[in-house]
Amino acid sequence: MKKQTILSNKIYLYMTEFFAGMSVMAVELGASRLLAPYFSSSQIVWTIIIGTIMIAMALGNIYGGRTADKDPNPDKLYGRIMIAAVWIAAIPVLGKYIILGISALLVFTVSNNLLIWAAFAACMVLFVFPLFLLGTVTPSLAKYTVDSLEDNGKTVGNLGAFNTVGSIIGTFLPTFVTIPAVGTSITFLIFSGILLLLGLVYFISTKGRKVFCIASVVLFAVCSIFGYSGNFAFWAKDLIYEGESVYNYLQVKEDEDSVILSTNVLFGVQSIRKKDNGLTGMYYDYALAAPFLAGASRKENLNVLILGMGTGTFAVQCERYFDTLTIEGVEIDQKITDLAERYFELPADVKVATYDGRAYLAAVDSVYDVIMVDAYQDITIPFQMSSVEFFTLVKEHLTPDGVMVVNMNMRGTKEGNINQYLSDTIASVFDQVYTVDVEGSTNRELFAFSDNSRLDVFREDIAGIRDNDLYALMRHIAGQLEYYEKGDYRMTDDKAPVELLGMKVIDEMIREEVKDYKEIFEKEGLKGVLEQLN
Helix, strand or coil, X not given: CHHXXXXXXXXXXXXXXXXXXHHHHHHHHHHHHHHHHHHCCCHHHHHHHHHHHHHHHHHHHHHHHHHHHHCCCHHHHHHHHHHHHHHHHHHHHHHHHHHHHHHHHHCCCCCCCHHHHHHHHHHHHHCHHHHHXXXXXXXHHHHHHCCCCCCHHHHHHHHHHHHHHHHHHHHHHHHHHHHHHHCHHHHHHHHHHHHHHHHHHHHHHHCCCHHHHHHHHHHHHHHHHHHCCCCCCCCCCCEEEEEECCCCEEEEEECCCEEEEECCCCCCCCEEEECCCCCCCCHHHHHCHHHHHCCHHHCCCEEEEEECCCCCHHHHHHHHHCCXXXXXXXXXXXXXXXXXXXXXXXXXXXXXXXXXXXXXXXHCCCCEEEEEECCCECCECCHHHCCHHHHHHHHHCEEEEEEEEEEECCCCCCCCCHHHHHHHHXXXXXXXXXXXXXXXXXXXXXXXXXCCCHHHHHHHHHHHCCCHHHHHXXXXXXXXXXXXXXXXXXXXXXXXXXXXXXXXXXXXXXHHHCHHHHHHHHHHHHHHHHHHHX
């Protein structure tokens, strides 16, 4: 029969298995990048993605095996592959609207673990169906490729090998090639196109389902036209850059006063450059207390290390207000460093190493007067930079009168919140720990040192500040600094539940932000909320 022509050679069946395995992993990695700008890229989000995809694949395996036994028709398998291809192609077009729609709906109905439920619901809607269809590939192909009981083990083993090799390539290719080069949206379209081509080759060879093939190609073309753009923040009008790196979704926006870097759509500002060269009005200004605590005015040169350099906001501020500084930065994302040079006027004399912050400390012998830890972003807190072992490493790289400043960006109020864990962990390493809340934000700055004279040095040295705004701020900080009493919450390399702790604080923040809207929703429904927003 003509339908069997292309399948008579098992190579095509093995290639189907290969590309199906590749596409599953590519979609999984694409899912993480699609969700990250809205829900972060924490271990929790990864767990949800992996879990839902495994559910889809398991159900697909069951369904594919049963249908292959009842009706071993290759037309149905390749039809399912093409439907999966079109669905995946539609994800860049509709995905961001579905994610925000689900989030907006759940914010009024879910009180706890909002991001978990929203991410789970988004995964179920966007990814379960196409991956369920791809899950039917392996059992169906096993039916078509096994000729006899004598070689069934070899045949199934070959199928598994092709699937595994495809999955390996599908893991590395999006991460290191397609997503950094062309973005998440086009990555979805590339692998969707591969699946579509598999189905088309089959149906062209069998001269079947012409209307279905034409419709699939048209839908894919429409999705390619409208889905090629990686504009996650589709409502933003003032973006001067939007792109992706190996680690982050990145956007730079500019207004009359400043240039801002954000690495997530829904979670604030990561770096800022003020065009008037003044204070930023953010936690970077509060962190300037650290050089004063370290006695900047009393030293010929102050060595500063910034772990989590971003685009260099703190480095620029330090160079602006202090005369004798040597600044080093560590930033794991090279693309952010490139943006720093292009949009944020990072000084040429500031050296930036593309490295993980903890790994950098472990690799160098230098000691510093100030070490700033600014690596915490929404709930994406590197556990390896929140433990007793990490802060001990920081202390070993400080001079005897050196100061560590840590930006903690989620100020929880409940017992056992993430900031309490971080503060107790730090206080178990450093003798002196002081905190100050940043006005108008959820940030808290923590200063840690071992020399008891640092506060006296700080109060004496800020008297000589010439800049009126900086002087007023440092006086404010001097009055607001609170000594931190060490508690029993500690994090270690073995146990650091940073994602769950951060999730609890985000729930608290969201409940506070939407409290008024929730009351309107309960009384007047969605129409009332929309009227209030307008």
